Structure formats: structure tokens, C-alpha cells
Amino acid sequence: MRIAHADGHTAGNAISHTDRGSQYTSVQFRETLAELDVRQSTGRTGSCFDNAAAESCFVVLKSEIGTTAWPARKQARQDVFGWIAQHDNRQRIHSTIG
Structure with a gap:
């Protein structure tokens, strides 16, 4: 996410859609998204x-x-x-x- 942001591939209030993997639900990942002004979207379990x-x-x-x-x-x-x-x-x- 940081690379995409640094290269200008995200705009303010962009959306990152992920599954429910532990790397995407971690506090560290959510804090990084907040820092980069990216909203998190996560799919429903089993969908x-x-x-x-x-x-x-x-x-x-x-x-x-x-x-x-x-x-x-x-x-x-x-x-x-x-x-x-x-x-x-x-x-x-x-x-x-x-």
C-alpha cells in the first residue's frame, strides 16, 4: 500500500478492498491505511x-x-x-x- 501511495496511485479517501486475512485485519495494516487516507473495505466471511x-x-x-x-x-x-x-x-x- 505504501508503494502504491508513494507512486501516486491512490487519491485521498481511496478504498482498499481485501479479504479477511490476518495481515489485512491487523491493527498495523489499519493504522497504515488511516495514515495514508485510505478506507478499508473487507468482504463478508464465506462470500x-x-x-x-x-x-x-x-x-x-x-x-x-x-x-x-x-x-x-x-x-x-x-x-x-x-x-x-x-x-x-x-x-x-x-x-x-x-
Whole structure:
């Protein structure tokens, strides 16, 4: 979250939607969100529907870059972030969230 914020990818009062994993429900994570002026949204327990758009994105990512075994973590990060930058949509309203 700090990297996205530092790179200017969050605006004031942005929303971070996560599942109920312990890393996302921790006091430290919530304090970081508050510090960055990001609101937290967490899905209901046992509901897969709120995560469908993210899962769809990961399916496309995996199908397009495959299951490459990168020689170094740095190269893997570059490839994944390159894919995200190529597919990032900053103009059109997302059909799932309006």
C-alpha cells in the first residue's frame, strides 16, 4: 500500500478492498491505511462474490505471462508490474464497480 501511495496511485479517501486475512485485519495494516487516507473495505466471511473481479484479473495475468520461473525476484516484479501498466485502465469506468 505504501508503494502504491508513494507512486501516486491512490487519491485521498481511496478504498482498499481485501479479504479477511490476518495481515489485512491487523491493527498495523489499519493504522497504515488511516495514515495514508485510505478506507478499508473487507468482504463478508464465506462470500466469494466480492472477490470475483480480482480473481478474474489474476486468471488473465496467469494466462498471459504463464507460469514463468524467473531467475530473480526483481525480474518477476518487473514483468508483473509491466503487465499491470499495460492493462491498467485509467479512462473507462470499470463495468463491475461502475
